[in-house]
Amino acid sequence: MTFLTGWGRTAPTPAQVVRPRTTEELAKLLADRPRRGLIARGLGRSYGDAAQNAGGVVVDCADLDLGWSLDQESGTVTASAGTSLHDLMSALVPRGWFVPVTPGTRYVTVGGAVAADIHGKNHHVDSSFGAHVTSLTLATADGSIRVLTPGDRLFWATVGGMGLTGVILSATFTCVPVETSRFKVDVEQARNLDHVIELMAEGDHRYRYTVAWIDLLATGAHTGRAVLTRGNHALREDVRSAAPLAYAPRPLLTTPPWVPNGLLNRWTLRAFNEAWYHKSPRVRRGVIQSLTTFFHPLDGVRDWNRLYGSRGLLQYQFAVPDEGLETLRRIVARLSAHGVASFLTVLKRFGPGTPGHLSFPMPGWTLALDIPAGVPGLDRLLTLFDEWVAAAGGRLYLAKDSRMSAETLRATYPRLGEWREIRSSVDPDGVFRSDLARRLGL
Amino acid sequence: MKNALGAVDSVLLLGGRSEIGLAVVELLVKRGARRIVLAVRGETDAPDLKALGAEVHVVDFDAARPESHGDVVRTAVDLVGDLDVVISAFGVLGDQAVYERDPVSAAHAVAVNFGGQVSVCLHVAERLREQRHGTLIVLSSVAGVRVRKANYVYGSTKAGLDGFAQGLGDALHGSGANVMVVRPGFVRGRMTAGMPPAPMATTPGEVAAAVVAGLREGKETVWAPAVLAPVFALMRVLPRAVWRRMPR
Numbered sequence: 226m227t228f229l230t231g232w233g234r235t236a237p238t239p240a241q242v243v244r245p246r247t248t249e250e251l252a253k254l255l256a257d258r259p260r261r262g263l264i265a266r267g268l269g270r271s272y273g274d275a276a277q278n279a280g281g282v283v284v285d286c287a288d289l290d291l292g293w294s295l296d297q298e299s300g301t302v303t304a305s306a307g308t309s310l311h312d313l314m315s316a317l318v319p320r321g322w323f324v325p326v327t328p329g330t331r332y333v334t335v336g337g338a339v340a341a342d343i344h345g346k347n348h349h350v351d352s353s354f355g356a357h358v359t360s361l362t363l364a365t366a367d368g369s370i371r372v373l374t375p376g377d378r379l380f381w382a383t384v385g386g387m388g389l390t391g392v393i394l395s396a397t398f399t400c401v402p403v404e405t406s407r408f409k410v411d412v413e414q415a416r417n418l419d420h421v422i423e424l425m426a427e428g429d430h431r432y433r434y435t436v437a438w439i440d441l442l443a444t445g446a447h448t449g450r451a452v453l454t455r456g457n458h459a460l461r462e463d464v465r466s467a468a469p470l471a472y473a474p475r476p477l478l479t480t481p482p483w484v485p486n487g488l489l490n491r492w493t494l495r496a497f498n499e500a501w502y503h504k505s506p507r508v509r510r511g512v513i514q515s516l517t518t519f520f521h522p523l524d525g526v527r528d529w530n531r532l533y534g535s536r537g538l539l540q541y542q543f544a545v546p547d548e549g550l551e552t553l554r555r556i557v558a559r560l561s562a563h564g565v566a567s568f569l570t571v572l573k574r575f576g577p578g579t580p581g582h583l584s585f586p587m588p589g590w591t592l593a594l595d596i597p598a599g600v601p602g603l604d605r606l607l608t609l610f611d612e613w614v615a616a617a618g619g620r621l622y623l624a625k626d627s628r629m630s631a632e633t634l635r636a637t638y639p640r641l642g643e644w645r646e647i648r649s650s651v652d653p654d655g656v657f658r659s660d661l662a663r664r665l666g667l
Numbered sequence: 668m669k670n671a672l673g674a675v676d677s678v679l680l681l682g683g684r685s686e687i688g689l690a691v692v693e694l695l696v697k698r699g700a701r702r703i704v705l706a707v708r709g710e711t712d713a714p715d716l717k718a719l720g721a722e723v724h725v726v727d728f729d730a731a732r733p734e735s736h737g738d739v740v741r742t743a744v745d746l747v748g749d750l751d752v753v754i755s756a757f758g759v760l761g762d763q764a765v766y767e768r769d770p771v772s773a774a775h776a777v778a779v780n781f782g783g784q785v786s787v788c789l790h791v792a793e794r795l796r797e798q799r800h801g802t803l804i805v806l807s808s809v810a811g812v813r814v815r816k817a818n819y820v821y822g823s824t825k826a827g828l829d830g831f832a833q834g835l836g837d838a839l840h841g842s843g844a845n846v847m848v849v850r851p852g853f854v855r856g857r858m859t860a861g862m863p864p865a866p867m868a869t870t871p872g873e874v875a876a877a878v879v880a881g882l883r884e885g886k887e888t889v890w891a892p893a894v895l896a897p898v899f900a901l902m903r904v905l906p907r908a909v910w911r912r913m914p915r
């Protein structure tokens with residue numbers, strides 16, 4: 226048995242981790258019907274307990290029929306579920322293709338990208354990962370392997386289904402053609418939350434990728450002050466380089482294995498947030514940035530989650546529809562007033578979602594913040610926010626969640642019943658089970 | 668499942684009418700627990716817990732009948748699934764003078780406070796070991812930390828229980844499940860009704876708050892109030908001749 230956690234390093238539980246290499250080995254595991262069920266795991270970048278299964282089996286998909294292929298003409302990629310977006314990008318970008326969606330870290334797998342129906346900075350234009358998937362292969366509880374397309378109900382129960390419909394073996398999806406590996410970026414400071422909302426509502430459509438970083442520790446008239454970063458793929462003529470498609474990321478620093486609790490506290494984070502805000506230009510247009518600087522600044526430090534000490538961290542990410550803007554304002558104001566220390570808080574506009582029953586994004590706004598799990602009063606504060614978000618017709622992201630209640634889930638995912646029906650038709654005995662599923666009665 | 672902030676969903680209370688036990692359950696329900704099993708002799712109703720939104724089940728439980736304990740735990744699991752928290756809070760205090768006059772009654776107290784605890788906790792441990800998560804909270808007492816002549820029958824049952832619970836906790840170490848030993852001092856309430864409170868007396872609510880905080884931090888031992896830890900570190904090393912003269 227191995228103790229596992231998500232990225233937040235909270236609530237560890239032991240499971241038997243197996244790493245099948247072939248579909249046959251996986252089929253054998255399924256045929257054993259493990260007493261406490263089975264769940265797939267990618268790179269463990271979900272924050273909470275989605276890829277954990279106390280006392281049961283966890284299938285590490287890293288070696289499962291590993292491989293991928295690209296149709297250079299159409300930009301269609303078929304990749305095994307364990308393939309990381311990091312590996313894919315390293316291979317695709319020099320060939321002139323870019324993944325349709327990348328999250329804030331490259332170290333996620335294709336399986337995890339589908340199972341969480343992940344979104345990126347381009348959601349307002351391109352929707353989430355599932356929208357680009359044209360087919361999936363899924364090993365279900367009965368041991369059969371099904372090829373699913375967007376016409377199938379099971380396809381959409383699997384996209385966003387957090388691994389609970391089966392083990393995804395591979396996915397085929399369409400990539401985006403690019404002329405360079407760089408991005409042409411505009412950076413602007415916003416005075417406060419209203420200002421950033423105004424800038425985003427008015428100008429986001431001009432950019433494929435947008436995100437605002439919010440300084441939650443600013444108060445008063447500055448509450449919600451932000452740095453807005455928006456960009457597009459740089460074109461050939463934007464880049465003076467003999468190798469415009471060159472891309473070779475490397476992790477820079479490693480976090481020491483032990484860090485005292487409370488290193489990231491209100492004061493250190495205030496200093497960090499101050500510096501971040503003031504180092505950014507008031508307005509700068511047309512900056513050329515590398516893929517890693519633009520998308521994955523945090524990937525430069527390996528295992529940065531350890532900076533939060535042994536108590537770990539959690540991420541609170543919610544979405545609200547446009548009519549729920551007032552809720553967003555209230556939450557930001559409350560967080561600032563409470564002095565909740567957050568390293569990075571990001572605000573993003575969402576476009577249309579996918580038909581995934583449990584898919585998170587909805588047209589509107591999303592805010593995500595990392596918080597040390599030891600902050601006093603956090604439980605009560607976030608439970609209050611849950612209520613506000615639910616009342617506004619919003620929801621929380623399962624891939625980030627490590628604490629919401631089953632009631633909140635029921636109240637905020639209106640298609641849960643439909644999803645349950647499909648799931649029990651393919652997995653009547655509940656072979657696929659995770660700690661998340663137990664915690665939320667999924 | 669316990670969440671990232673230490674809140675849980677399902678709770679089994681052994682001794683489902685215990686004042687301290689119910690105070691802990693109530694706090695857990697306020698923090699999100701929804702599926703509660705109360706194991707009691709006979710019937711009980713828990714309107715307060717229901718009013719807070721919990722689903723409350725009652726199962727029959729007699730600590731003095733160890734042969735039934737396996738079924739008690741199985742029934743609880745059938746009702747609510749995995750047990751996130753189990754609180755073993757039953758026990759009898761009794762009266763030292765009566766125990767001395769009626770040794771059979773003393774043996775009964777031992778059978779409940781120690782024998783019954785050992786039996787049911789072993790069944791609980793088997794379940795927790797299988798599910799690989801969950802916390803067993805055992806209500807010990809400072810009375811067992813160093814046994815006093817004023818209540819040495821009760822005190823020795825708690826000494827036995829405390830040792831058992833520590834050993835069980837060590838046996839479960841690394842399994843994902845764990846045991847928390849709770850050592851309250853004098854708790855004003857039903858069990859101590861009519862007795863003059865000892866120094867540093869506390870209340871069921873305060874004990875519950877300490878237990879729930881300990882749960883969140885993953886503590887193995889909780890003293891209530893916390894000051895009893897250093898106090899009893901001292902008490903433990905008092906010479907026997909001094910200890911013997913403790914008035915009560």
Ligand SMILES: Cc1cc2nc3c(=O)[nH]c(=O)nc-3n(C[C@H](O)[C@H](O)[C@H](O)COP(=O)(O)OP(=O)(O)OC[C@H]3O[C@@H](n4cnc5c(N)ncnc54)[C@H](O)[C@@H]3O)c2cc1C
Nearest residue numbers: 267268269270271328329334336337340343344387388393
């Ligand atoms: C720094 C950081 C930034 C992030 N930024 C974003 C972001 O911008 N947008 C976003 O959407 N998310 C973001 N995430 C979350 C992350 O993208 C998702 O949690 C993603 O699912 C992680 O993929 P993984 O391979 O690590 O999967 P894991 O975390 O291992 O698993 C996640 C879920 O996918 C399931 N799963 C994994 N593989 C399979 C498979 N083969 N078959 C079936 N189910 C499977 C698991 O059962 C589990 O339910 C971020 C995470 C971090 C740490």
Ligand SMILES: NC(=O)c1ccc[n+]([C@@H]2O[C@H](COP(=O)([O-])OP(=O)(O)OC[C@H]3O[C@@H](n4cnc5c(N)ncnc54)[C@H](OP(=O)(O)O)[C@@H]3O)[C@@H](O)[C@H]2O)c1
Nearest residue numbers: 682684685686687729730731757758806808851853854858
């Ligand atoms: N109160 C204190 O000062 C104090 C101090 C330190 C430790 N403790 C310990 O803390 C625990 C809880 O105490 P408390 O204050 O909550 O006391 P309590 O309210 O009297 O609760 C004790 C419970 O044990 C139950 N019980 C007794 N014999 C039983 C049996 N044979 N089978 C099933 N249940 C039985 C009782 O059930 P009925 O309701 O049916 O009688 C009662 O509900 C006890 O273990 C106690 O020893 C108490």
